[in-house]
Amino acid sequence: MSFLIEARGLAKSFTGGGRRVEVLTELDLSLRQGERLAIIGESGVGKSTLLYIIGTLERPDQGTLHYEGRDVTLWSDEEVSRLRNRTVGFVFQFHHLLPDFSALENVMMPALIARRDRAGAREAARELLETVGLEERLTHRPGELSGGEQQRVAIARSLILEPRVMLADEPTGNLDPATAGEIEDLLCGLNEKRGLGLIVTTHNRQLARRMNRQMELHDGRLAPVAL
Numbered sequence: 069m070s071f072l073i074e075a076r077g078l079a080k081s082f083t084g085g086g087r088r089v090e091v092l093t094e095l096d097l098s099l100r101q102g103e104r105l106a107i108i109g110e111s112g113v114g115k116s117t118l119l120y121i122i123g124t125l126e127r128p129d130q131g132t133l134h135y136e137g138r139d140v141t142l143w144s145d146e147e148v149s150r151l152r153n154r155t156v157g158f159v160f161q162f163h164h165l166l167p168d169f170s171a172l173e174n175v176m177m178p179a180l181i182a183r184r185d186r187a188g189a190r191e192a193a194r195e196l197l198e199t200v201g202l203e204e205r206l207t208h209r210p211g212e213l214s215g216g217e218q219q220r221v222a223i224a225r226s227l228i229l230e231p232r233v234m235l236a237d238e239p240t241g242n243l244d245p246a247t248a249g250e251i252e253d254l255l256c257g258l259n260e261k262r263g264l265g266l267i268v269t270t271h272n273r274q275l276a277r278r279m280n281r282q283m284e285l286h287d288g289r290l291a292p293v294a295l
């Protein structure tokens with residue numbers, strides 16, 4: 069059985085204040101198409117760094133990262149960003165929506181940047197906002213939406229280029245428990261209905277338990293954990 073994503077021996081360190089911090093050491097991770105994986109770990113342990121590397125936004129110092137059997141660490145930045153656009157959707161703890169644009173425009177934005185047809189992008193964005201339950205909020209700006217609604221817009225935006233895997237970094241980290249539960253349902257529904265792979269970092273045990281597998285990041289490596 070082949071993997072959508074397979075990382076082997078990832079290492080990453082940062083230098084700051086004259087000190088070198090080894091964040092990831094000899095880290096292995098794999099994800100099958102349509103699988104959902106939770107990564108838990110204390111604050112500062114390297115969860116965001118790991119998602120950035122898995123999502124090809126950052127390069128590892130060492131190790132390999134295969135997408136469908138191809139080692140993308142050997143590719144140019146341009147080749148990697150093309151793969152990323154086609155394959156990976158990102159959802160962050162802080163939604164990073166553009167405050168001066170409507171929900172619809174925010175969701176369309178990645179498609180416009182990728183030079184997709186504007187009418188098609190608008191229709192796809194409208195459908196996605198309907199999918200996340202915001203068909204009544206198309207023209208609202210982020211500041212006119214609740215935290216949960218903003219995160220739904222961010223989820224819709226992450227789907228506009230039809231990724232095969234979503235990397236969600238503490239997607240419920242800023243939400244009250246009831247709203248967090250709704251976002252959990254939405255993510256799990258996207259996985260079940262669309263076969264979207266999910267890698268979720270979280271402190272929320274309930275969310276972690278709803279994934280197929282749970283791993284803990286500690287001392288630069290991942291190990292299976294039972295919650």
Ligand SMILES: Nc1ncnc2c1ncn2[C@@H]1O[C@H](COP(=O)(O)OP(=O)(O)O)[C@@H](O)[C@H]1O
Binds near residue numbers: 109
């Ligand atoms: N760009 C960077 N430069 C220097 N240090 C960084 C950088 N990004 C992350 N770090 C450090 O790496 C460690 C892991 O950070 P992070 O991946 O954000 O952890 P987590 O998401 O688990 O809270 C922290 O000690 C952080 O300060």
Ligand SMILES: [Mg+2]
Binds near residue numbers: 116
């Ligand atoms: Mg983080």
